[in-house]
Amino acid sequence: MEYREIIDIFEGHDKFLILTHKSPDGDTLGTGFGLCWYLRDMGKMANVINSDGFPDRYSFMYEGYEPQDFEPEYIVSVDIADPNLMGSRLAEYQQQGAVDLCIDHHFSNKQFAKLSHVEGNASAAALILYKIIKEWGRPMSSLTAKCLYTGIATDTGCFKYENTSPDAHIAAAELMAYDIDYANVNRKMFDVRSRSRIEIEQTVTGSMKYYCGGRCAMIVLTTELIERTGADPAEFDGLASIPLSVEGVIIGITVKQRHEKVFKISVRTTEEADASAFCAGFGGGGHKRAAGCEIQGSLEEVTELLLKAAEESLGAIRDE
């Protein structure tokens, strides 16, 4: 779709419901609230909803937000590739065509909405919305700018990852003009961790094992370990980058127990190995640097299979 068509749709309606994906992140909320505030600022009605509520750590984007009371006239989903990602409390919007417009940046988008605008190469959904707003040209508040910056920054790992495009940097430069206290946003998004998260990282890092002369590192998250910490299992997300953060490691493997004999495997590699090919050997897939698969068996069997594959991939002898 042309940005102009999207702008005309927004101009032509007055009461918007904005859907964000479950386990919300900075991009879905940044795009959702960015759009909500922008529409409200021009006198329209708009609400944002999420199946899991809005986590405290993102409160700077929804400070002062109160749901408005109205019957939605137009339904927009942001950063949602698949209706299943809406979550149970948004079940009514999951059927084909229940959403009027989908704005997303995942190539895998399921085209579930009446209209879909998908830019698979965009660093973040918030970057797409920023470009739309830029063409739109109505005044943007500092709060809207902060939401869009947050979406772009979080999905690119603060401009660190491969998906950071030149226009993500350009957008950041332009959004900074809106006095958005980006350093504080970035501190909250990238530096601050809960005490329980710190303890989890301590435990996981402390139990990390090295193989293949230090070129493979593995962490294992058993159900028992997760339960023992007493922490919310969600706090165990995003640990898969830890093994590859060790100097010399080429293949970083994270093994997470799903059921007694079912393990979810996340593989991260440097440019010297292919995570996607590694996981394809177990019926999984993904990208060259980050991929995943599921393996059934006892923990011993699963780790043995993984280390064999790592050895083959590295063309090396494992040393434990």
Next chain:
Amino acid sequence: MEYREIIDIFEGHDKFLILTHKSPDGDTLGTGFGLCWYLRDMGKMANVINSDGFPDRYSFMYEGYEPQDFEPEYIVSVDIADPNLMGSRLAEYQQQGAVDLCIDHHFSNKQFAKLSHVEGNASAAALILYKIIKEWGRPMSSLTAKCLYTGIATDTGCFKYENTSPDAHIAAAELMAYDIDYANVNRKMFDVRSRSRIEIEQTVTGSMKYYCGGRCAMIVLTTELIERTGADPAEFDGLASIPLSVEGVIIGITVKQRHEKVFKISVRTTEEADASAFCAGFGGGGHKRAAGCEIQGSLEEVTELLLKAAEESLGAIRDE
């Protein structure tokens, strides 16, 4: 100085010696090698020197670098605010006027060179050099671009800190056009840690203590602890951000033993407290979010003084 004057100087000479600061970081080396490669590419002779050598982790900037054999005709220092920061092996260049041109971004620059170009507001020395090169207009290699990107990215914490200016983002966007594999650069600069560094962070984080209802956190690095790890004391640098990375912490304090009864204190705060005022109370100083001081006394006396100051600053009762 106008960029044009600096360009004319470079155009008018042929044999350059480029000085970088001791304990080199990504900015001094990125600026130094960026300039070296750019000058060599136009047929001039140039060498980079550092009092401590070039650390392995920056090898992607000096791959294939061999010192050239020549008598320097023009001496340039990059990212050096004070001659003392040159280090002992560069002692001969520390006297006033020994350096021909100083390119730097520290307000505190001591103006020790014959000519000084200081932009105190610039995010990085590499950003200044990038702007000079842009005005210069001669072709820039991918390697030069990668050096400049590295300087800008490292000094801004990957575009995370307050010193990230819009033009730092713009420069990054433009440098990306040179096929610089920025994701790999960023992984090496921001994610990869040595095993001994990981162990140090584990030890330090594990021994962190909380006070004032969790609003103050403190880590203590005694000589005994540093020696016990068997690690290079340099690996204990840059730990001061750890206490403030804990959710709810407003004042993060790092106490590092210098001598038996002398402690170096680093204080980091959120926007709710003033690190500079905190440290001024002990004769130190710095910025609002990051400051330092030195306190003499036993460890018990020093921590007691610090906690009193934290209590006052937070207007709270300490709870141990």
